[in-house]
Structures are given as C-alpha cells and as structure tokens.
Amino acid sequence: MPPLQSYSITDKGLQRPNNEDCYLSTPDLNLWLVADGMGGHEAGEVASAITRDTISEQVEQGNTLEQAILMAHTNVMQAIESGQGGEGMGSTVVALHNSGTDYDIAWVGDSRAYVWSITAEGGQLDQLTTDHSYVQMLLESGSIAAEEMETHPEKNVITQCIGSFDNPNIQVDTLNNKWRPNQWILLCSDGLTDELSNQEIAEALCHASSIEDAGDKLIAAALDHGGKDNVTVQLIASPQQHNIPRTTLMQSPWIILALLAAFGLIAALAWWL
Structure with missing residues (x-):
C-alpha cells in the first residue's frame, strides 16, 4: 500500500516570539503527530521536540502509541532533572498511527483530532478526542454547560501533560477506528481551536480543494482571528479516496x-x- 497523502503546516502566530509547537510527518512509519510545548522560550520547544523524537523512536521499535507517549513523559521529566530545557516545561500531544485498514489515535492534553468526511453536499466534521482540560472536567461533572466552555476564564487550563511532575502517572487516551472512504483526519494544536469554533473549522474544510488548501485555509483563518498562540495543523487522507461530484x-x-x-x-x- 502506498504511503498516505498528508500535509503539515505550523506558524508561530502573531503574538508569540517563538514556536513551541512541533509536528512529525513520517509516512514511511505511518506516523503523524502534533506536540504543543509549554514552559516559555528554550523550554516549551525542548519538551515538544523530546516528545516528538521519543514517540518516533518508540514506534519505529514496534511499541504502541500509548507506550511511546509514556516513554516521552519519562524522557521529558528526566530532561528537566538533568537541567535540559527548564523547570515546568511540558507538552501536549496527539498522534495517529496508520495500520492499513484502520488507524490508532492517542493523546494527552488538549491537542485534538477530528475526522472530516467529504460528501456531495460538503462534509461533516466530528471531534474524535476529548480534551484533558479543566473545563472538560467541569462539563462532565455537570458544573457548566457546553456553551460556557469557550468563555470560561480557565478554558486553557489542562489537567495533564507530558513532563508534569504533578502527575507522574499520566493517563494516555486512545481510540481505534476503521478508515472510511473520503475521510481526512485533522490533528491540531489549541492554537487552532482557541481561535476557530468547530463550525468555522468545518466551513474552511468545506471550501478546500485539497488537503494542502485545507491546511493553508485553517492557518490563515486562525491568524485572521488573532493568532494569539502558535498554531499547527496536519491533515492525513484516508487510503480510500474517490471522486465525489459536489x-x-x-x-x-x-x-x-x-x-x-x-x-x-x-x-x-x-x-x-
């Protein structure tokens, strides 16, 4: 089976001096990921790079995404202890591993995965991941309604991340899905979802002529909405792509x-x- 078609793009945004996001696109390994570092200059980008490199090495050795992310967590904590990067650095991650007829997704934090299903009428966007965030916890407990999440003052507080000594035993969430015809998987950092609603993401995808055009449109829309954070987008196309007359x-x-x-x-x- 030939490698999947994919497109990756990142931008530091309009207000940050550096880019603490990073991504991995390795079609030969059937592996893609987005990592969003935190901790400031010369710290966040270190944590996200360690996360990216560790997961790549672990998957190449035959380990699962969950095992790879847990090893990345250990490696980031060890880097902090050895004086690499900075105290308090960490990273979120969302990763996809393709197995031919199906795919696995694993994540920690609030970087997200969506599936975009192309139809004759346009398409349908479904969020696959659930954020590890304070507002998500409030929603699940019934303390707030879904419409309050976007305006909550602590919407950007995450409940776990790679490299956190406050939570040495992180929980990696995973899912497995079958590929369907004419699907794109979208992986992104919160620099996209903080600026665009799911409806706005869907509208950009609906008007895209290709995955490259879709990625460029999403980045441009995030910047047009303020670009307050680094923003990274990856799109991975299903191996089953057929022409659909719009x-x-x-x-x-x-x-x-x-x-x-x-x-x-x-x-x-x-x-x-």
Missing part, C-alpha cells in the same frame, strides 16, 4: 424552487406596475 447551486432542488419563486414574484410585480 452538488452545485443549480443542482439543488431548494435553490431551483427559490429561483422559480423569485422569478414569479418579479413577473407579478412587472404585471402590477
């Missing part, structure tokens, strides 16, 4: 009915006048 405006029965009604109104007005 419904044009004139092919839609609702548009045709609306146009007929409009023409009828114009004719009636012309007759009346």
